[in-house]
Amino acid sequence: MSVVPFSALACPLDGDVLVKAGGSWQCVQGHSFDVARQGYINLLPVQKKRSRDPGDSKDMVVARQRFLSAGYYAPVANAINAALLKGVAADKEISVLDAGCGEGYYLRQLAGALGASPSLQVLGLDISKWAIQSAARQHEAIRWVVGSNANLPVVSGSLDRVLCMFGFPVYSEFARVLREDGLLVQLDPGTAHLRELREIIYPSLKPVRDNKDTIPAGFESVSTETIHYQAEIQSAAMVQDLLTMTPHLYRANAEGRARAAQLTSLSVTIEVTLKTLRKTTRTDIES
Template sequence: MRCENNHSFDVARSGYVNLLLSSARRSKQPGDNSAMITSRRRFLEGGYYQPISDEINRQFSAAAIESSCIMDAGCGEGYYLARLSDQLPVSQNTRCYGMDISKPAVVAAARRYRQINWLVGSCARPPFLNDSLDAILCIFSRACFEPFAQALKPSGRLIMVTPASSHLKELRGLIYENVIDHRRDKFIDAAAEYFDLIEEKRVTHTITLPDSRAILDLLAMTPFFWRITLERKSHVASLDALTVQLDVDVRAFVPCN
């Protein structure tokens, strides 16, 4: 596989393509590491975040998108895109692409979900022609609104999942002295130059994590993992159970005219 600049990219044996040039990396291994990906997969397969996936799939179905090409930007180990792919009619012949900057995440996704195309790359430079995508998913990931708007067809949709004010407030209370509610409108403000908001659904759900492994798995898949002190991490690891609030916004945007 070659790009317009004559860079060559090989398809790995497990089925993914690494499009991340060494010059574009900020570290030797950007993104989540293998241990974090293992924690993420174990947690998601426990069904704790299925209400989020269900709402993404509902919005996608309700929009009646004439889907032929979908990208999950920041796909992780592939949970959300795989569940969406499973509900799409075979007759649509949809091409699904999952992209993440983490090579371990993409390797894990490619090994599990072979019906999907997996790419290691940066969402700031998605490898798609302008006006070529029918939908982009951006789930707890960095939103690169300008390149997303360029890659989407005029009729395309961006479906975003972002934390609402009380998301994981109980876990955050174990990590920080002062817990500040997430600002729900900041993502709408950031998108406004390139996208119009057309649908918004707040998903709330109470989750009880039954043991320390599930609690630590959740911690490992959040930004809090990088900020928690060793003392507080030891305290979190000592808990036998934890009840937390899932509180997220699932929003659909269309490119501005």
């Protein structure tokens, strides 16, 4: 069992293979990307950014790290690990991308739970430089990259697994980078997810989109499961971290945020849908 950095990276400007040369990664066209002192690589060119500082803010990343480290999402991590490793022989090496990895909690949980499971080549990618900086400081054996799901800096057909959690799936890119019969493990919020918090901060609740039966083009369904449990948050600080790490902080009005700030504890529903999809060459699947 081992965890090693994924190395089949591609230039985000022209798609050519990147090769490590000293403290940078270079393609044959002469494009060069330096390895930051924290160990990560920024493969999100300025011309491909939609804002100066895209993705989660530094405050969101710090709050998420504290909250997830407290174990409230451990059952979710365990289910993800099982889905990613199901059916893989212990003597096989597989490659895994977390597309939208945040500060790396779920990849660290995967790496720590391997036991006699297969060896992994691992890549964590996020559009937020703050998230990747945090991730790189916490686990050096994983390759961490600032990049976009819309233009994955990954060689085509080089991955066995792609994980996408609460993120922005780009199915055409996922299909491109997966090997034949590779798996996409996707996690989406269920209709009751964080309901109690949402009821406090919003005047009324909008229905959560239920897309668990949607199968994107280029994939076929393998399995779907729902993870549902109650998390008991016993401190005001952790309640605030939960709010800060989600987009709800910025969607709520001032009155809603003030109500949340008065909470000293919260019993909140965690409900997520975990879908496993297999890459297929079929063209008759509904998108």
